[in-house]
Amino acid sequence: MxxxxxxxxxxxxxxxxxxxxxxxxxxxxxxxxxxxxxxxxxxxxxxxxxxxxxxxxxxxxxxxxxxxxxxxxxxxxxxxxxxxxxxxxxxxxxxxxxxxxxxxxxxxxxxxxxxxxxxxxxxxxxxxxxxxxxxxxxxxxxxxxxxxxxxxxxxxxxxxxxxxxxxxxxxxxxxxxxxxxxxxxxxxxxxxxxxxxxxxxxxxxxxxxxxxxxxxxxxxxxxxxxxxxxxxxxxxxxxxxxRAERKSLPQRLGGFFQLLFTMPKTMRQLALVQFFSWFALFIMWVYTTPAITQHVWGVEAKWFDPHYLESVGQVPAHIAAAKGAAGDWVGIIFAAYSLFAALFSIVLARIANTFGRKPTYALSLLLGGLGYISFLLFQGGEATQVNLLITEVTVPSGALGLLLPMVGVGIAWAAILAMPYAILSDSLPASKTGVYMGIFNFTIAAPQIISALVAGAILKGIFDNQAIYIIVLAGVFMILGAVSVSFVREERAEQGGAVEEAVTA
The missing domain is CATH 1.20.1250.20 (MFS general substrate transporter like domains)
Incomplete structure (x- = not known):
C-alpha cells in the first residue's frame, strides 16, 4: 500500500x-x-x-x-x-x-x-x-x-x-x-x-x-x-x-518549528558531524586554488591582493603562467577526487555492511581529514614530466604528489554523500521521511554559510593570507567530524515514529 x-x-x-x-x-x-x-x-x-x-x-x-x-x-x-x-x-x-x-x-x-x-x-x-x-x-x-x-x-x-x-x-x-x-x-x-x-x-x-x-x-x-x-x-x-486548505504563515511556521523540536535524536547527532564535514568541504572548494598556487608553485600571497596588482600595473609573465598552471591543476585534482569517490562508492555499501555504518563513516572522514593536512607535505619540487594519457605536462613534483591526498578526500566525499542518509533513514517515521529529509538539508547549507562568514577573516587575521594553512584547518574540522560520529546513536523508528529502539552500528 x-x-x-x-x-x-x-x-x-x-x-x-x-x-x-x-x-x-x-x-x-x-x-x-x-x-x-x-x-x-x-x-x-x-x-x-x-x-x-x-x-x-x-x-x-x-x-x-x-x-x-x-x-x-x-x-x-x-x-x-x-x-x-x-x-x-x-x-x-x-x-x-x-x-x-x-x-x-x-x-x-x-x-x-x-x-x-x-x-x-x-x-x-x-x-x-x-x-x-x-x-x-x-x-x-x-x-x-x-x-x-x-x-x-x-x-x-x-x-x-x-x-x-x-x-x-x-x-x-x-x-x-x-x-x-x-x-x-x-x-x-x-x-x-x-x-x-x-x-x-x-x-x-x-x-x-x-x-x-x-x-x-x-x-x-x-x-x-x-x-x-x-x-x-x-x-x-x-x-x-x-491543497485547497489554506494555512496562515504563523500556522506553517509553527508546524515547521514543532518538527525541528521533535526531530529524532539521530538527526540532531548527525547534524554535528555534518557541520564539521561540510565546513571543511566549503573551505576546499574556495581556497584550493590559492593554496596550491602559493604552496606548490611558489606565488606569494601579494599576487592575490587587488591593491598590490593595481600598484604594479602589469602582472609579470612568470606569475601569470604559474597562476594559470596552478588553476588548471586544481581541475585535475578535483577530477581525481571525483574519480576516487566514484570508485569507492562501488564498494562502500559492502564495506559498511561488513564493518558497520558508523565505523565506515568515521574512517572515511578521518582519511579525508588526513588528506587535507597532508597538503603541507607537497611543496614545490623539481619540474616533473607527467603523462596523463591525453597529454603530457610538466609540473612541480609537489603538484603530482597532491593526487595522493585526493584518495582520502574522494573516500570522504563518497561517504558524506551516502552514509548520513543511510544512518538517518532508519530513525525517521515513514509518514514524515520527506519533510525530515528536507530539514536535514539545513545541515548542509548552514555550515557552508558559517564557513563563508568566518573563513576569510581566519585566513587574513590568523594565517596572514597563507591559504595552505586554511586547508589544514579544513583537515582538522574533517577529523573532528570523524570523532563526532562516535556520538551518533543509530535508532530505528517503529511505524508512525512513536517508538524508537537502538540498533548496533
Missing part, C-alpha cells in the same frame, strides 16, 4: 521503462554536474582574476548554500503542484538549465561590462544566478527520477544517475586543463580578465548542460495527473481537498 497526504489507495502497477529510457531520464544530471564541477574548480580563480582578494572569496561563495537553502524547497513544492502540457518537472528543469547556461556564458566575460558595472560585482551576480539556476534544475530532476522510474528499477536508475554525475564531475573539472594542454588555448590572464581556456570551458560547459537537459526533457514524457496518481496510490480527491 502507498500512503500519500493521509489517504491510502491501492496503486496500479507502474510500467517498467526500457533500459535506455532510464538513461534518458537521468542524462541531464551529467550536464548539471559538469557545470557544478566547472564552478567548483574555477569560480575562485575567476573571481580572483576579476579583483577579489583572498579573504573576501568565501563571501562570494556564500551564495551557493544560500541559493540551495532558499530555492530548493520553493521549487520542490512548486513542481509538486504543477501540471501543464509541458509536464510536471520538465518546465522547471528546462528553465533552470537555460538560466544556468546563460550564467555560465556571462560570468567569465565580466570584463566586457566594465563601463557599466565593476567586473567583480558582475561576476558575483552571475555566480548567484548560476547557483540559483543549478538548484532550480536539480530539485525537480531528483523528483523526476522518482516519478518516472518504478520501484523495481530504482536501483538501476540511481546507479545510472550516480555514474552520470561522476562522469560530469570528472570531465567538467578537467576541461580547462584539456583546453590548454591538448587544444593549446592560453591559460594566463591579467588583472580584471579571465584566461581564454576558462572562458571557453564555460562556453562548452553551458552547451553540455543545455544539450543534456534538452535530451532529457524532449525524450521523457511525464505521466498525466490521472496516471501518476494511479501509479503512486494517491487519492486525488483527498489531495485536492488538502
Amino acid at each position: 502507498s500512503q500519500t497526504s493521509g489517504a491510502t489507495v491501492q496503486p496500479v502497477k507502474q510500467p517498467k521503462l526500457p533500459f535506455w529510457q532510464v538513461w534518458n531520464v537521468s542524462l541531464g544530471f551529467l550536464g548539471v554536474q559538469f557545470g557544478f564541477a566547472l564552478q567548483n574548480a574555477n569560480a575562485s580563480r575567476i573571481l580572483s582574476d576579476l579583483g577579489a582578494d583572498l579573504h573576501s572569496l568565501s563571501l562570494f561563495w556564500i551564495v551557493a548554500p544560500l541559493m540551495g537553502l532558499i530555492v530548493q524547497p520553493i521549487v520542490g513544492s512548486a513542481s509538486d503542484r504543477t501540471w501543464n502540457r509541458f509536464g510536471r518537472r520538465n518546465p522547471y528543469i528546462l528553465f533552470g538549465a537555460i538560466a544556468a547556461a546563460l550564467g555560465m556564458a556571462f560570468m567569465p566575460n565580466a570584463g566586457i561590462v566594465v563601463a557599466f558595472i565593476a567586473p567583480i560585482l558582475f561576476g558575483g551576480v552571475m555566480l548567484a544566478l548560476m547557483d540559483a539556476a543549478f538548484n532550480v534544475t536539480m530539485q525537480p530532476f531528483r523528483a523526476l527520477v522518482s516519478d518516472m522510474v518504478p520501484s523495481e528499477q530504482r536501483t538501476l536508475g540511481y546507479s545510472i544517475q550516480s555514474l552520470l554525475i561522476n562522469i560530469g564531475a570528472v570531465f567538467g573539472s578537467m576541461l580547462p586543463f584539456i583546453l590548454t594542454n591538448v587544444i593549446g588555448l592560453e591559460n594566463t590572464a591579467q588583472a580584471g580578465e579571465v584566461a581564454p581556456s576558462v572562458i571557453w570551458a564555460f562556453y562548452i560547459g553551458a552547451s553540455v548542460l543545455l544539450g543534456s537537459v534538452l535530451w532529457t526533457v524532449f525524450r521523457t514524457r511525464e505521466y498525466a495527473p490521472k496516471e501518476y496518481n494511479a501509479y503512486k496510490g494517491i487519492d486525488a480527491d483527498q489531495l485536492a481537498r488538502e
